Amino acid sequence: MLDLSLPSGLRDLLPDHSAHLAELSARLQEVFSRLGYRRVFLPTLERLDVVERGLSAAALADVMKFVEPGSGEVVAIRPDITPQIARLYAARPDALPSPARLCYDGPVLRAREARAGRPREVYQAGVELLGAGGPDADAEMLVLLARALERVGLRGAVVEVGHARFAQAVMDAAKLPEKARGPAWDALSRKDEAALGALAVKARGPEKARAALPALAALYGDGALDRGRSLAKAVPEAAGALEEVESALRIARRRGVRDVAVDLGETRGLGYYTGLTFAGYAPGAGSWVAQGGRYDALLARFGRPGPAIGFAVDLEFATQALERANGRGNARAHARPARAAARRGRTARRR
Incomplete structure (x- = not known):
């Protein structure tokens, strides 16, 4: 048939x-x-x-x-x-x-x-x-x-x-070993803060940068930009990416765009x-x-x-x-x- x-x-x-x-x-x-x-x-x-x-x-x-x-x-x-x-x-x-x-x-x-x-x-x-x-x-x-x-x-x-570049800057500053990068991106795509915290123990960067790694999982929803600003103070390398997001949003909102959410830990x-x-x-x-x-x-x-x-x-x-x-x-x-x-x-x- x-x-x-x-x-x-x-x-x-x-x-x-x-x-x-x-x-x-x-x-x-x-x-x-x-x-x-x-x-x-x-x-x-x-x-x-x-x-x-x-x-x-x-x-x-x-x-x-x-x-x-x-x-x-x-x-x-x-x-x-x-x-x-x-x-x-x-x-x-x-x-x-x-x-x-x-x-x-x-x-x-x-x-x-x-x-x-x-x-x-x-x-x-x-x-x-x-x-x-x-x-x-x-x-x-x-x-x-x-x-x-x-x-x-x-x-x-x-x-x-x-x-x-935001999450990338945090991972670079934390000096996460290369073999841990793939699992870290997978964990971030799942918003798995615990898994990121376990991987941060293997990082070799400054303490502030290592602590910022699991915080990436919570950089969405209400207050995401405020949390992003706090994180960028600990990891200045991420500040440029944050400024690009904020600048674009300021202009877009002046042009009438209202329904915008933010996810600075997005891996797309x-x-x-x-x-x-x-x-x-x-x-x-x-x-x-x-x-x-x-x-x-x-x-x-x-x-x-x-x-x-x-x-x-x-x-x-x-x-x-x-x-x-x-x-x-x-x-x-x-x-x-x-x-x-x-x-x-x-x-x-x-x-």
């Missing part, structure tokens, strides 16, 4: 759900366009060396690659669109002067599931701001994400902000992001609905150095949240926000 099932991690989208997803994508593109972002369409296949140049070491395991029959080149199905944007930006400076504001949508495919419930093929809509750095560019991205989530109907959505995009990181959470979604950050090291890999920041909306999870909010999804319409659920067991993701 013919097996009509799909490969693991893939799924069909039926007409009603497909229509909702397409409508959401169109509305997001409209928001992006109104705020000055120009749409680009990119191929599904890229040369493997281009894809590899644009991904972190951890993300390379997700690449689907094969030898192209006609040319014999090794090519890859894109697991992320941002490296393609970086390649285009480097290849066409004539058409894309700096700063370039670009938006896109389309599927990406990964070799394995990032975690249970998140499929291998993901439909994204996103934006990239290339060639602009500093707090104004960071705040622009926070404003754009907040407005996009609000204008597509995701009421109650929350943007959560962190920084890629470890090894890829270089500055501000952020994610969007909405009631009814099974996971984050948007994710991104600053990745200033990427463009130089393609030969056109410069700062860059962006985010992608997961259209499937955003549609799920909208369907449940409108009573069109399954009976779990009152599922708690994904941010609260994710707090119990996160894995670092994207790029």
Whole structure:
């Protein structure tokens, strides 16, 4: 008998759900366009060396690659669109002067599931701001994400902000042995203060820096910035990252962004992001609905150095949240926000 099932991690989208997803994508593109972002369409296949140049070491395991029959080149199905944007930006400076504001949508495919419930093929809509750095560019991205989530109907959505270098600065100052770094990042992703405290005993840095290590697990929620300031006094190396977060938030709040949470112990995009990181959470979604950050090291890999920041909306999870909010999804319409659920067991993701 013919097996009509799909490969693991893939799924069909039926007409009603497909229509909702397409409508959401169109509305997001409209928001992006109104705020000055120009749409680009990119191929599904890229040369493997281009894809590899644009991904972190951890993300390379997700690449689907094969030898192209006609040319014999090794090519890859894109697991992320941002490296393609970086390649285009480097290849066409004539058409894309700096700063370039670009938006896109389309599927990406990964070799394995990032975690249970998140499929291998993901439909994204996103934006990239290339060639602009500093707090104004960071705040622009926070404003754009907040407005996009609000204008597509995701009421109650929350943007959560962190920084890629804050926890790194604490670990460096504590002089945690290299073999303990992996377990420390795993513990931090679980907000496991006890495990971080046990690892801090192995550190060789100053006492204040060692004591700060377990404190990273509590740098979220109400008062997170105040606790971060206290920690930065003990570990001055973390002060610069904290100032970048506070500067971006001050500007974003002046521009009307209110629902912002802070998590200075976030491990999202470890090894890829270089500055501000952020994610969007909405009631009814099974996971984050948007994710991104600053990745200033990427463009130089393609030969056109410069700062860059962006985010992608997961259209499937955003549609799920909208369907449940409108009573069109399954009976779990009152599922708690994904941010609260994710707090119990996160894995670092994207790029």
